[in-house]
Each structure stands twice: as structure tokens, then as C-alpha cells.
Amino acid sequence: MSLISLLPVGEIDRALLVPLAEGLAQRLRAACSIESAAFSADFAFNAARRQYHSTEILKKLLEGRATDDGRVLAVTELDLYIPVLTFVFGEAHLGNGRAIVSTHRLHQEFYGLPAHPALLAERLLKESLHELGHTYGLRHCADYRCVMSSSNAVERVDLKEAEFCPNCRMVVDPHRS
Numbered sequence: 680m681s682l683i684s685l686l687p688v689g690e691i692d693r694a695l696l697v698p699l700a701e702g703l704a705q706r707l708r709a710a711c712s713i714e715s716a717a718f719s720a721d722f723a724f725n726a727a728r729r730q731y732h733s734t735e736i737l738k739k740l741l742e743g744r745a746t747d748d749g750r751v752l753a754v755t756e757l758d759l760y761i762p763v764l765t766f767v768f769g770e771a772h773l774g775n776g777r778a779i780v781s782t783h784r785l786h787q788e789f790y791g792l793p794a795h796p797a798l799l800a801e802r803l804l805k806e807s808l809h810e811l812g813h814t815y816g817l818r819h820c821a822d823y824r825c826v827m828s829s830s831n832a833v834e835r836v837d838l839k840e841a842e843f844c845p846n847c848r849m850v851v852d853p854h855r856s
């Protein structure tokens with residue numbers, strides 16, 4: 680069974696992490712634990728953009744940890760970016776087991792709408808499955824319902840399902856018949 684550690688980055692509501700760990704464990708047939716120590720991302724802050732550079736955070740996650748002791752998904756409330764884009768929901772390195780996901784733009788409040796905790800949890804699960812899917816070597820999927828389809832806006836996140844299509848599922852879980 681594969682191992683996934685959820686690593687809180689910065690301040691995060693832990694009530695979000697417990698159902699996320701359960702959803703990931705079930706869909707990826709993995710053991711999923713939540714790390715108790717939080718990780719500071721202050722070093723990745725860009726003062727001009729008032730956002731955090733996700734690639735820098737991922738780089739730091741590779742230091743001092745063996746990649747063979749499982750996958751690490753960093754989870755943060757911070758707003759993430761990469762230089763060529765306005766923002767990212769998350770980022771992953773293909774094949775090295777490290778990924779990060781942000782709740783920042785998954786909140787309804789970000790769009791001036793009332794809070795919707797169940798919708799937030801669903802979006803966070805989808806984006807977490809997506810980024811972890813990349814760590815299994817998956818690229819973006821043309822099936823818009825598949826969790827590996829790319830999302831550049833929250834509407835696209837809502838359109839897809841919190842599941843892999845049969846082709847993508849074969850890659851993350853080759854033993855399921």
C-alpha cells in the first residue's frame with residue numbers, strides 16, 4: 680500500500696485535513712496521515728504579487744526527505760503562483776512524489792459568495808487528487824469529467840468529478856479490476 684503524508688503549510692484549518700485524508704486514502708487505496716508540524720512558506724513570498732511561489736515550496740519539500748518514504752502533499756491556505764500564471768490551484772513534480780495544493784481560490788468567499796464548507800471540501804479533494812495524479816506520472820486528461828482534466832478556473836473544478844477516468848485510474852491503481 681502506498682503512503683501519503685499531508686503536510687500543513689502555514690496556518691490551516693485542520694478540520695479540512697481529516698476528511699481530505701479519508702477521501703484520498705479511499706480513492707488512491709493508500710494510507711494517508713496528517714503531519715503534526717506545520718511548514719513555513721515565508722521564504723517563498725513574493726511581496727510584489729503578495730503570493731507564494733509554489734515551485735520554490737516544492738523544491739524545499741525535496742530537501743531532507745527520502746522520496747521512497749511515500750508521497751507528500753503540502754496543503755495550504757496561501758495564494759500560490761508560478762511566474763507565467765496569475766495563480767495556481769496547485770503544482771506537482773511529475774514522478775518525484777511531491778505536490779502542493781491551495782484552498783485559497785477554492786473558497787466561495789474568494790468570489791464574494793457565502794461560505795460553502797461542503798463545496799470547499801469537494802474542490803480540495805479534487806485538486807488534491809489531481810496534483811497527486813501527477814506524482815503517479817499522469818498528465819492532463821482530455822475527458823472534462825476526469826479529475827486529471829486541467830482547471831484554470833473554479834468553474835472547471837466544479838465540472839469535473841472527484842474520480843479518475845478508466846484510463847487514468849489504470850495508472851494510479853493498476854491492481855483494481
Ligand SMILES: [Zn+2]
Pocket residue numbers: 809813819829
Ligand atoms: Zn495538472
Ligand SMILES: [Zn+2]
Pocket residue numbers: 820821822825826827828843844845846847848
Ligand atoms: Zn483521465
